[in-house]
Amino acid sequence: MAYSGFRILREALRGHRGWGPAWRDAAPKDHYDYVIIGGGGHGLATAYYLASVYKQSRIAVVEKGWIGGGNVGRNTTIIRSNYLLEGNEPFYEFSLKLWEGLEQDLNYNAMVSQRGILNLVHTDAQRDAFIRRGNAMILNGADAEFMSTEQIVAKYPFLNVNNARFPIKGGLAQHRGGTVRHDAVAWGYARAADRLGVDIIQNCQVTGLRIENGTCLGVDTTRGFIGATKVASCVAGSSSRIMQMAGMRLPIESHVLQAFVSEGLKPILPGVITFGAGHFYCSQSDKGGLVFGGDIDGYNSYAQRGNLPVIEDVCEGGMAIFPNLGRARLLRSWGGIMDMSMDGSPIIDRTHIDGLYFNGGWCYGGFKATPASGYAYAHLLATDTPHHTATAYRLDRFRTGHMIDEKGMGNQPNLH
Amino acid sequence: MIIIHPLLGPRDSSEFIYKGDAALINRPDWQASDALDQFIDYGYLRDNPAGLHRELWYHEQGDRSWLVVTRDTTTHEITQVELARDVARRQGRST
Numbered sequence: 169m170a171y172s173g174f175r176i177l178r179e180a181l182r183g184h185r186g187w188g189p190a191w192r193d194a195a196p197k198d199h200y201d202y203v204i205i206g207g208g209g210h211g212l213a214t215a216y217y218l219a220s221v222y223k224q225s226r227i228a229v230v231e232k233g234w235i236g237g238g239n240v241g242r243n244t245t246i247i248r249s250n251y252l253l254e255g256n257e258p259f260y261e262f263s264l265k266l267w268e269g270l271e272q273d274l275n276y277n278a279m280v281s282q283r284g285i286l287n288l289v290h291t292d293a294q295r296d297a298f299i300r301r302g303n304a305m306i307l308n309g310a311d312a313e314f315m316s317t318e319q320i321v322a323k324y325p326f327l328n329v330n331n332a333r334f335p336i337k338g339g340l341a342q343h344r345g346g347t348v349r350h351d352a353v354a355w356g357y358a359r360a361a362d363r364l365g366v367d368i369i370q371n372c373q374v375t376g377l378r379i380e381n382g383t384c385l386g387v388d389t390t391r392g393f394i395g396a397t398k399v400a401s402c403v404a405g406s407s408s409r410i411m412q413m414a415g416m417r418l419p420i421e422s423h424v425l426q427a428f429v430s431e432g433l434k435p436i437l438p439g440v441i442t443f444g445a446g447h448f449y450c451s452q453s454d455k456g457g458l459v460f461g462g463d464i465d466g467y468n469s470y471a472q473r474g475n476l477p478v479i480e481d482v483c484e485g486g487m488a489i490f491p492n493l494g495r496a497r498l499l500r501s502w503g504g505i506m507d508m509s510m511d512g513s514p515i516i517d518r519t520h521i522d523g524l525y526f527n528g529g530w531c532y533g534g535f536k537a538t539p540a541s542g543y544a545y546a547h548l549l550a551t552d553t554p555h556h557t558a559t560a561y562r563l564d565r566f567r568t569g570h571m572i573d574e575k576g577m578g579n580q581p582n583l584h
Numbered sequence: 585m586i587i588i589h590p591l592l593g594p595r596d597s598s599e600f601i602y603k604g605d606a607a608l609i610n611r612p613d614w615q616a617s618d619a620l621d622q623f624i625d626y627g628y629l630r631d632n633p634a635g636l637h638r639e640l641w642y643h644e645q646g647d648r649s650w651l652v653v654t655r656d657t658t659t660h661e662i663t664q665v666e667l668a669r670d671v672a673r674r675q676g677r678s679t
Contacts, residue, residue, distance in 0.1 A: 408632035417629040421604065422657070467602045470634040470658045475585055477598040510628045566628040579627050582602060 171275055190355055191235075191362035196369050196394050200228045202549060203387055203396035205374050205410060206403035207231025209240035209350075210527060210534065212357035212368075213542020214402060214549070216274075219364035221543065222550035227366045228396075230389060232373035236354040239405055242472075242504035243535040244427050244459050246440055246451060248285045248345035249310045252301045255560030255572040256513060257308040262557045263540030264310070264344060270539060276356030278348050279454060284439040285345035286315065286324075288489070290334045294445075298340040305342070313341045323438065326492050334445050334488065345440065347451050353538060377413040377524065384414070384524040398549055400525040404514075405505035406470070407528035414521055418528070419510040419566050421581040424469040424503040425461065425532050426478055430496040432456030441490070448485030450493075458496060460486060464506065464532065466582040473503045506532050512584030513572035516544050516554070517563040525549060526563060531584055587653060588665050592646060599645035605630055606638040606652045609672050634658055640668060 204211045207229045218224045249260035289295045302312035329336040376388035386395035442449035450460035462482035465474045486493045509529035544555035577583040585597040612622035641651045650668035672678045
């Protein structure tokens with residue numbers, strides 16, 4: 169059933185009795201061509217592009233919980249392509265272009281809102297670095313504009329531009345950046361993949377990878393063995409747990425990142441602001457809540473909840489730049505588990521085991537990458553060659569010295 | 585999180601800097617024939633377990649000692665804290 173304005177009118181007149189489930193509750197079959205482990209945004213997008221762009225069939229997505237219950241429902245919903253390095257920027261710009269056409273492509277309202285994102289600048293050195301980054305973005309076909317303090321005050325009159333430690337001296341804006349309703353991304357990809365025949369198998373946890381003579385033959389799950397020609401891990405946050413089943417150690421630590429939302433307010437914040445120097449960023453959801461976050465807690469964790477010192481740090485950063493925030497009450501906070509990689513960049517690659525593929529290491533930048541990650545992973549799975557925007561995301565880049573370290577922090581995952 | 589420091593008693597974890605897996609104590613021998621493989625492993629690959637994890641914490645806001653903390657990564661519960669010096673000595677890394 170295609171969704172449309174006409175359809176809504178028709179259902180409104182008929183008491184909304186005609187809406188069916190958005191996707192089937194599939195039971196696992198004995199064998200598939202492709203089994204994707206993880207029904208998050210990236211896994212569902214991979215299945216969708218495998219079926220739609222690469223015309224593959226017999227695809228299953230296995231999910232240990234329910235669709236939308238993992239990191240795709242735990243992030244702060246920001247999209248942008250403001251990266252510096254050659255290995256990253258074309259990929260994230262490709263992702264932003266896919267976001268721009270996503271809703272028509274999926275026939276699903278994902279509430280893509282290109283309200284703009286602004287990275288604040290406080291020193292001359294930071295201004296030079298951000299202008300350089302803006303030029304790198306423009307060279308790769310993205311948009312970037314350096315905004316003066318006066319332009320920023322015109323758009324965000326409530327920002328404290330005269331903070332003693334971090335006075336606002338301008339900012340790098342990407343007007344095509346913005347936010348997307350994150351649950352709708354998961355539901356939209358799930359529905360679109362299902363309509364192309366993909367089996368979405370929920371409540372099906374992978375308990376083992378069956379590997380014989382260097383070839384992956386399928387996955388053992390809580391709902392029995394599922395055979396597969398190609399098995400694709402796509403479980404960022406828990407990547408080490410899955411790949412351990414294949415005897416692999418990864419260049420990844422799992423860390424918890426917290427996020428926060430205030431009570432619902434009338435519209436105050438028109439775009440996304442990031443105050444990197446103070447570990448704070450914020451946007452306002454369409455429901456009115458101020459959605460904000462900061463740094464990871466900084467120690468290995470799979471607990472999906474963080475500790476109070478980071479909450480204090482994030483709120484202090486917010487108060488320094490956005491003093492109105494102090495009048496809003498914090499409604500909820502939550503934590504999600506990140507694959508923090510050794511250079512802060514992701515991995516989309518084959519493994520040394522035939523038929524076993526890996527996608528992970530997204531750090532806290534996975535949400536914006538969802539469409540391109542799925543597209544590039546589908547390309548890799550279907551053709552056994554990397555997508556032209558994702559050639560740098562190799563598993564062996566730490567051995568060969570081709571790290572993609574945007575922040576220049578070295579191999580210390582909690583600093584990326 | 586509260587870390588029970590072996591010398592100073594209970595201290596808030598925000599006084600510490602987190603380094604990572606305590607296996608980092610075991611720096612490979614640079615003269616070994618497979619030193620390159622060992623150092624790639626040491627520098628970049630981690631066990632990253634869900635469950636008990638032995639890890640290095642540095643008491644930067646305190647006595648500047650390195651600790652080996654055993655902590656459950658699924659609950660954040662800390663079950664053992666030792667001086668990294670003692671752990672290294674036991675492994676023959678130091679005198």
